[in-house]
Amino acid sequence: MNLPNRITLVRLLLIPIFVFFYLADFIPYGKLVAMIIFMIASFTDFLDGNIARKRNLVTTLGKFLDPLADKLLVMAGFLLIAAYPVSAAGSANLAEPILMPTYIGIVAVIIILVRELMVTALRAQAAAKGVVLAADMYGKVKAVFQFITIIYYMLYAFLVEEFYSSIQGVPNTVIALIGYILLAITVILTIVSGCNYIIKNKAVFKDDDKDKEKLNKKETEISEEVVVKNAKENLEENVVDVEENKKDTKENKAKKKSE
Numbered sequence: 376m377n378l379p380n381r382i383t384l385v386r387l388l389l390i391p392i393f394v395f396f397y398l399a400d401f402i403p404y405g406k407l408v409a410m411i412i413f414m415i416a417s418f419t420d421f422l423d424g425n426i427a428r429k430r431n432l433v434t435t436l437g438k439f440l441d442p443l444a445d446k447l448l449v450m451a452g453f454l455l456i457a458a459y460p461v462s463a464a465g466s467a468n469l470a471e472p473i474l475m476p477t478y479i480g481i482v483a484v485i486i487i488l489v490r491e492l493m494v495t496a497l498r499a500q501a502a503a504k505g506v507v508l509a510a511d512m513y514g515k516v517k518a519v520f521q522f523i524t525i526i527y528y529m530l531y532a533f534l535v536e537e538f539y540s541s542i543q544g545v546p547n548t549v550i551a552l553i554g555y556i557l558l559a560i561t562v563i564l565t566i567v568s569g570c571n572y573i574i575k576n577k578a579v580f581k582d583d584d585k586d587k588e589k590l591n592k593k594e595t596e597i598s599e600e601v602v603v604k605n606a607k608e609n610l611e612e613n614v615v616d617v618e619e620n621k622k623d624t625k626e627n628k629a630k631k632k633s634e
Contacts, residue, residue, distance in 0.1 A: 379427035382419050386444045389416040410529035417522040446491045452525035457484045461532045463539040473532040490569035501579045513568035520561045
């Protein structure tokens with residue numbers, strides 16, 4: 376296993392670690408630690424790709440493993456910020472997910488997860504046919520905004536949990552508004568990149584059996600045309616032979632009369 380693939384494996388191993396620290400309310404500044412680990416995991420996504428391209432270490436395993444690690448990382452991050460409740464420091468309010476209102480977080484996460492699962496299914500379909508689909512530019516831009524959005528909300532969760540009294544009021548409203556903007560951009564890019572990826576690789580969905588039937592039908596038509604052509608040529612040759620025989624017969628009769 377080469378260096379880029381090892382870095383990808385490190386990203387996979389970091390997923391349960393950052394999830395643990397985000398959920399571990401008993402650890403001081405646990406969400407800040409989770410955010411830092413998530414940032415490191417996100418950075419490895421760009422690191423392994425650059426090393427693979429610069430050193431010509433791109434492999435089939437890497438093309439499959441790298442996007443899989445990205446999807447697991449993103450899914451874990453969005454599920455945490457949309458579902459796990461955060462308690463505001465010094466507030467009597469009930470703990471709620473940092474991505475509020477709850478229905479916005481649920482809808483956004485469903486869209487993102489559906490897109491990732493559809494692309495994963497497309498990759499599996501392609502792999503069954505011996506084809507490996509690499510990520511395109513739209514997907515990479517989408518991934519950048521997904522990472523930024525998750526990191527932003529993790530930082531927001533840390534501030535709310537530890538310093539809510541310092542940011543409540545207008546600062547909290549501004550911070551939440553920036554989060555909504557990032558989330559909206561991320562969701563739009565997710566939809567656009569998903570549609571582009573499916574349209575670009577729609578040939579993967581074609582049924583091989585139908586293609587084979589069309590090919591066999593075409594081959595049959597060609598064979599029939601060849602048979603008809605050969606029969607026609609043979610018939611023309613036979614007609615020529617008959618005409619030549621008639622001509623020879625007339626010449627022979629003419630010779631006999633002259634003798």
